[in-house]
Amino acid sequence: MLTRALIFLTCFFSTIHSYPQSINDCPQNIGFETGTFANWRAYSGFVNVVNNNNVRTTNYDLSETGPQYGQHTIIPKGIDKDEYGGFPLNSPNGSEYIVKLGNNVGGHGAERVSYSFEVPANVAAYSVIFNYAVVLQAPNHQPYEQPKFTVQIIDETNSASTSCGSFEFVAGGALPGFKRSETQNDVVYKPWSPVLLNLTDYIGHRIRLEFTSNDCTFNAHFGYVYLDVTENCSFPVTGNIICPGAEPIVLKSLPGFNEYEWRNTQTGDLLGTADSLVLPADTPVGTNIALKLIPFPGLGCIQTLYTTLQGLTIRVKQPPPECVSVDMTLPTHVSGNYPDLTYTYWEDANATIPHPNPKKITKSGTYYIKGQNKRGCFAIAEFKAIIAEKPTITITDPDPVDYPATVDLTRSFIPDPTMKYSYWRDPKATVPVADAKAVNRDATFYIKVTNAAGCSIVEPVVANIIYEGIVIPNTFTPNGDGINDLLTVLIDNAITVKSFKIFNKWGDVVFTTTDIYNYWDGNKNGTSLPVGVYYWFVDGVDDKNGKVKKSGSVAVLR
Known part of the structure; x- marks a missing residue:
């Protein structure tokens, strides 16, 4: 028992x-x-x-x-x-x-x-x-x-x-x-x-x-x-979204209760006693239906749910301004009161002119989304696309300075307080400049400008630092802490480098390059080299085709 x-x-x-x-x-x-x-x-x-x-x-x-x-x-x-x-x-x-x-x-x-x-x-x-x-x-x-x-x-x-x-x-x-x-x-x-x-x-x-x-x-x-x-925290009566006159209306509730009572709230008439209810196809929108759910004894309380027959509606969540284009088809932009709607995208309020490329709207304006179910019911809602303007910046390259003086990139333009500025070593803005106020290398850098809408542009700025000959530090620490991990080389613009080589104490070449800005990281073929003294040699020519040869040593510390 x-x-x-x-x-x-x-x-x-x-x-x-x-x-x-x-x-x-x-x-x-x-x-x-x-x-x-x-x-x-x-x-x-x-x-x-x-x-x-x-x-x-x-x-x-x-x-x-x-x-x-x-x-x-x-x-x-x-x-x-x-x-x-x-x-x-x-x-x-x-x-x-x-x-x-x-x-x-x-x-x-x-x-x-x-x-x-x-x-x-x-x-x-x-x-x-x-x-x-x-x-x-x-x-x-x-x-x-x-x-x-x-x-x-x-x-x-x-x-x-x-x-x-x-x-x-x-x-x-x-x-x-x-x-x-x-x-x-x-x-x-x-x-x-x-x-x-x-x-x-x-x-x-x-x-x-x-x-x-x-x-x-x-x-x-x-x-x-x-x-x-159940991962739907709505009330459990479905089928109340209707197409009047199309076909019989079927309302469904949860199976498994002891008894059910469906009633018309206006008349009080009992309409059904099962877990679903079939209504005539011509039942009008706005009809209110009450459902009493009666559980088995001791397993909950009697509850009465109310539902109203509704026509199909959709809601559009207007997107924020975008920089290049707006994707009108994203599912986050629209929701409906009926499951499994099919959405189409239009240029006019009557949905007669389809948008040729709703995934990439490049012009600000009002467009339209049409949601339709399999029974032919549909609703149309406005969609407002805003394409934000790109920011602008006027850059003046800083005046040349003599090494060891540095260049302040932040003074190469007049800042706009509504914009955000960042400084980079590459045109894709992936490698940041360590200190934009004190650049000590002769090179082209890049300034990224971002406006309030999130739109960005990247523009170049040239730091012109004049060196006398070749300047190479006598120590660096390639330990991966992000500080002094590379052997930087500063060189007069008049010098063209043919080769830059680094030797160990036995005379073996551990690093070679023709790009003087391809800095050595203390490794040989990806393998970390031991601490100690290494020797470098630069072979090049100056702007008068004269030979330039220079050598020195550098201590590797970790």
């Missing part, structure tokens, strides 16, 4: 008032859609019995251990079935993953998962739907010793359990919806069933979902549960 115990549960007739229906985003990974327990907390431990003043109760000794395989198990969508109940290991909502909490091994084990989230303050209505399936071994024990599955919905803001949605199943008595296993006589199971949590009264509150399964308090009998949470 299977008995029932209820915890923190005070049921009442709940009426969900008429709200505009929309798709509300659920908290991230509340439905395990990443295939992980991200954002969930997982606990494991043991269950036992405590005696308080001769009253025996179930006690959980749980620690937050993180997911433990075999106790907290992610199961991907597939074809498997539960070995005792034969029901599919796929959630009725079609999601890609479910969770199995517990296992079929006794040992007075217990496990729990919980998820805390904020009910958004900017929505008119909010609900969470979870599906569960339970498998319990049902031995001849006292209720407080039995395997069980417990659900608690806790308002963390007020430190209290919610009025509906908290319950527990205890092996050992008769409870509606449970069946006896055909493969093992002492096992009972409840196939997939939904629970609707109307959290509209908790808008702005922090809510915790808490699911616990446990074996019996001895060692021999098990209990486990499958769970999934």
Whole structure:
């Protein structure tokens, strides 16, 4: 026999008032859609019995251990079935993953998962739907010793359990919806069933979902549960977006409740008693329908949902200004109140002139998006594209300076306080200048200008530093710390280098280049060389075709 115990549960007739229906985003990974327990907390431990003043109760000794395989198990969508109940290991909502909490091994084990989230303050209505399936071994024990599955919905803001949605199943008595296993006589199971949590009264509150399964308090009998949470926190009546006169209207709700009552709110007439309702094709937009959901005894509260038949609508989120072009087709730009809409892109409000390249709009203006469903219903909304102007900069190359004086690149233009400036060694702006106020190398550098819209241009600036001959440091430290890691060479512009070579103390060439600005990094063929003294030699010609030869030494330190 299977008995029932209820915890923190005070049921009442709940009426969900008429709200505009929309798709509300659920908290991230509340439905395990990443295939992980991200954002969930997982606990494991043991269950036992405590005696308080001769009253025996179930006690959980749980620690937050993180997911433990075999106790907290992610199961991907597939074809498997539960070995005792034969029901599919796929959630009725079609999601890609479910969770199995517990296992079929006794040992007075217990496990729990919980998820805390904020009910958004900017929505008119909010609900969470979870599906569960339970498998319990049902031995001849006292209720407080039995395997069980417990659900608690806790308002963390007020430190209290919610009025509906908290319950527990205890092996050992008769409870509606449970069946006896055909493969093992002492096992009972409840196939997939939904629970609707109307959290509209908790808008702005922090809510915790808490699911616990446990074996019996001895060692021999098990209990486990499958769970999934629907990743759509809207109210569960679909089909209210209609094309009047096209075909019969079918409204659908959650399967698995004990009773259903669909009524016309204007007349009070009873329209149907199943989990779906078929209305005539000519039922007008604006018709209000009420649905009373009556759960099995002890498994929640009676709730009345309201829905209004609506025509199809789409909403466009206007994009920020873009620099070169706007992609009108990005899915983040548009949403509709109907699933699986097909979107097309137009230049006029009547959608008669298609845009030739909606992925690359290069001219600011007003365009139009048309959303259409398979039944031919459509809606058109404005899309405003703004192409921001590129920034400008007028650069004057700094006056030449004699080494060791430096050049200040920041004084080569008049800054605009609305722009951002950065300084680079390459035209793609990938290698930054270490100190733009004190450049000590004769070279072309680059200034990147970015405006408030994020548009950028990169323009060159020439630092002209006059050297007498060739200047090479006598020490450098190629240790990868970003400071003095390269052997820099400063050279008179009148000198053309034919080769630059570096030798070790045995006369072996460890580095050679014809590009004097291809600085040595202290390696040979990618392998770090030992610290010590190395010798360099420059071979070149000056602007009068005279030979230039110079040599010296450099100490490598790390």
